[in-house]
Amino acid sequence: MLVRSPLLLGVLIAYPLLVAGLVGLVAGYGSSKPRVALVDEDHLPHVVAVGGHRFRIQDAIDEVGKNVHLVRMDPVEARRALATGRVVATLTIPPGFLADLKSGLHSPSLVYQVTRGGISSRVTQQVQALVYGLNRQLQTAYVETDLRYVQLIVTGGRAEFGGRTYDVLGLARMQKLLQKLPPGAQRDRIAEFARIAGVALAQTGSLLGATANPIGLERAHEDSRSSLLSAQVQSYALALTITFLALLLAAGAIASERDENAIGRLRRGLISMGELVSAKVALAAVVALGLGLAIAVVFGVIVEAGGVAGGEPWQRLPLLAIGLLVGGAALGALGTLLGALARETRTASLVAVLVVMPVVFLGLVPREVVPVAGWLSDGLPFAHAVRYFSASLYDASPWSTVVRELVWLTGLGLVFGAAARLATRRLLA
Amino acid sequence: MTNPVLRARGVARRFGSQVALDPTDVDVNAGETLALIGPNGAGKSTLLALLAGALEPSAGTIERVDDVRVGWVPQRAAFYDRLTPRENLELFGRLEGEPDHASVAQQLLVRFEIPPDRSAYTLSVGNRQRLNVALALLGSPRVLLLDEPTAALDPGQRRRLWETVTALRDEGGSVVFATQNLEELELYADRVAVLQRGLLTFLGPTTEYRELHAEEIFT
Numbered sequence: 001m002l003v004r005s006p007l008l009l010g011v012l013i014a015y016p017l018l019v020a021g022l023v024g025l026v027a028g029y030g031s032s033k034p035r036v037a038l039v040d041e042d043h044l045p046h047v048v049a050v051g052g053h054r055f056r057i058q059d060a061i062d063e064v065g066k067n068v069h070l071v072r073m074d075p076v077e078a079r080r081a082l083a084t085g086r087v088v089a090t091l092t093i094p095p096g097f098l099a100d101l102k103s104g105l106h107s108p109s110l111v112y113q114v115t116r117g118g119i120s121s122r123v124t125q126q127v128q129a130l131v132y133g134l135n136r137q138l139q140t141a142y143v144e145t146d147l148r149y150v151q152l153i154v155t156g157g158r159a160e161f162g163g164r165t166y167d168v169l170g171l172a173r174m175q176k177l178l179q180k181l182p183p184g185a186q187r188d189r190i191a192e193f194a195r196i197a198g199v200a201l202a203q204t205g206s207l208l209g210a211t212a213n214p215i216g217l218e219r220a221h222e223d224s225r226s227s228l229l230s231a232q233v234q235s236y237a238l239a240l241t242i243t244f245l246a247l248l249l250a251a252g253a254i255a256s257e258r259d260e261n262a263i264g265r266l267r268r269g270l271i272s273m274g275e276l277v278s279a280k281v282a283l284a285a286v287v288a289l290g291l292g293l294a295i296a297v298v299f300g301v302i303v304e305a306g307g308v309a310g311g312e313p314w315q316r317l318p319l320l321a322i323g324l325l326v327g328g329a330a331l332g333a334l335g336t337l338l339g340a341l342a343r344e345t346r347t348a349s350l351v352a353v354l355v356v357m358p359v360v361f362l363g364l365v366p367r368e369v370v371p372v373a374g375w376l377s378d379g380l381p382f383a384h385a386v387r388y389f390s391a392s393l394y395d396a397s398p399w400s401t402v403v404r405e406l407v408w409l410t411g412l413g414l415v416f417g418a419a420a421r422l423a424t425r426r427l428l429a
Numbered sequence: 430m431t432n433p434v435l436r437a438r439g440v441a442r443r444f445g446s447q448v449a450l451d452p453t454d455v456d457v458n459a460g461e462t463l464a465l466i467g468p469n470g471a472g473k474s475t476l477l478a479l480l481a482g483a484l485e486p487s488a489g490t491i492e493r494v495d496d497v498r499v500g501w502v503p504q505r506a507a508f509y510d511r512l513t514p515r516e517n518l519e520l521f522g523r524l525e526g527e528p529d530h531a532s533v534a535q536q537l538l539v540r541f542e543i544p545p546d547r548s549a550y551t552l553s554v555g556n557r558q559r560l561n562v563a564l565a566l567l568g569s570p571r572v573l574l575l576d577e578p579t580a581a582l583d584p585g586q587r588r589r590l591w592e593t594v595t596a597l598r599d600e601g602g603s604v605v606f607a608t609q610n611l612e613e614l615e616l617y618a619d620r621v622a623v624l625q626r627g628l629l630t631f632l633g634p635t636t637e638y639r640e641l642h643a644e645e646i647f648t
Contacts, residue, residue, distance in 0.1 A: 260507070260508065260509055260510055261503060261505050261506065261507035261508075262507050262508060262509055264478060264481075264483035264484070264501075264503060264507055265483065265501065265503075265507040265508070265521065265564065266524070267482065267483050267484075268481055268482040268483050268499070268501060269482055270521070270524040270525065271524065425485075428483070428484060428485065
């Protein structure tokens with residue numbers, strides 16, 4: 001049927017791939033940047049001077065905002081946003097924050113509040129990273145200021161403290177002065193101290209830098225997998241494609257039996273309704289296998305051609321094939337159920353399209369954010385297929401995940417298949 | 430002497446709250462032609478579908494004596510539009526257990542003059558009905574159930590269809606057909622069953638039926 005309708009075949013392949021790519025990207029972006037409300041109760045100016053350094057507040061926010069999406073709000077708005085879930089956390093700059101920071105007498109604190117639930121730990125990590133980033137910038141400023149003072153002690157010069165200007169002698173100039181004094185054991189001892197102090201203080205810059213950042217982190221510039229070829233995008237692309245395909249195909253195929261009136265002829269003892277459902281499920285599984293493998297091969301060729309690191313595009317194909325077949329069957333069983341309930345091909349196709357979206361998006365919502373979505377998603381094949389594909393393609397030891405998800409997919413397939421068998425009564429009415 | 434091959438006992442069918450056929454007793458005897466007549470919506474198609482096994486009865490039973498093979502020509506063509514007539518005949522031939530389904534399909538295509546290798550959805554109304562009838566003859570049925578089979582056929586095809594039907598009857602087979610055509614009733618029916626609003630109101634020989642006013646039945 002598909003061979004005779006090349007346009008339909010083209011649309012059937014291109015559309016889910018397009019949507020799969022978009023959803024994969026959206027999923028990757030959406031899961032990486034939680035929204036956090038920034039409440040500035042200290043009314044920080046645009047530019048802040050600390051330790052002789054000038055900081056542009058917006059630049060600092062932009063820098064740390066690479067990990068969290070900081071949204072400025074007033075306190076009331078922030079509380080409401082946190083309560084309604086529009087933000088996952090609030091970060092408050094309390095009154096007097098800048099004054100404490102400038103005084104250096106004690107460390108001011110930012111006040112942090114997060115939603116309850118599993119995502120709180122992840123958001124806490126992001127906010128800790130935010131504070132770490134700010135501290136890094138401040139530490140650099142403080143270290144540079146400290147070093148200027150040390151340099152002043154070593155070389156001498158003019159400096160301002162508390163609004164007054166001082167002329168500092170410095171160790172180097174002190175040694176020159178000592179040379180002009182009458183020789184003696186005491187002078188020699190003071191000169192020796194000045195020399196050693198000068199040498200020691202010359203090392204202060206490195207020591208202060210090491211104290212501020214005992215362990216650094218550098219990003220290595222090596223070939224790595226593009227985000228477009230990531231395990232997440234590939235897994236979602238495969239799962240979304242077979243979900244679209246299997247649901248629509250199975251729903252349309254079973255409903256067309258009634259539209260074409262063939263079900264009455266078949267029903268006369270030629271085949272049982274159970275066999276009819278099994279045939280539709282098998283059709284969905286085989287087509288899902290074929291299309292899924294084609295997509296996996298395309299990804300594999302891109303990986304090979306691009307010399308992309310990571311992953312084993314070919315070795316895991318047999319394992320992937322099993323998941324495509326079982327996942328396609330489970331989704332086909334669900335599609336057959338929808339088609340039998342809808343009864344007419346056009347209605348069945350529409351219902352299947354309408355069902356695909358929630359099935360997919362339920363699987364995209366992180367379980368930590370909305371646990372109910374996770375439970376609902378467990379009752380549908382999509383999320384299990386995603387986990388199976390991700391594990392089978394990229395996990396070093398995929399077996400426990402693969403077996404668990406296979407059991408889920410098989411169980412769901414049997415449940416939906418049995419329900420579809422019962423629903424075929426509607427096709428005969 | 431009657432020799433029933435199909436027995437319907439108290440068979441009834443509901444669609445939701447709507448009664449399509451009240452409990453009905455009908456025997457189909459070997460070597461007879463039984464005509465089902467009645468106005469639209471009387472329950473003729475429902476009774477034929479029940480006798481064919483295409484519908485499950487809401488109540489009652491259908492008994493096929495000695496597992497007699499039954500062919501069914503539904504009012505609305507029943508085959509796969511995306512397949513060609515040949516593919517349809519071969520597919521259903523396999524399902525009917527025809528040992529040489531390709532050869533049987535070819536014979537039926539020639540006999541009913543059906544274009545063999547075009548998608549079925551491109552066929553004319555008449556050709557679709559011919560294919561519909563041809564499919565019912567797969568598996569060499571001893572009982573043929575036809576639901577207004579000649580409605581879309583030209584005179585020549587009607588004649589050939591009735592030749593096939595009468596030949597089957599003459600060989601001891603049975604034919605049940607629903608019709609609105611009283612001429613067909615007069616020419617081919619041995620017995621008549623009259624259905625009105627799901628109720629069987631008459632069942633007897635055609636000669637007995639002639640004594641009734643057919644026009645009244647259809648009003």
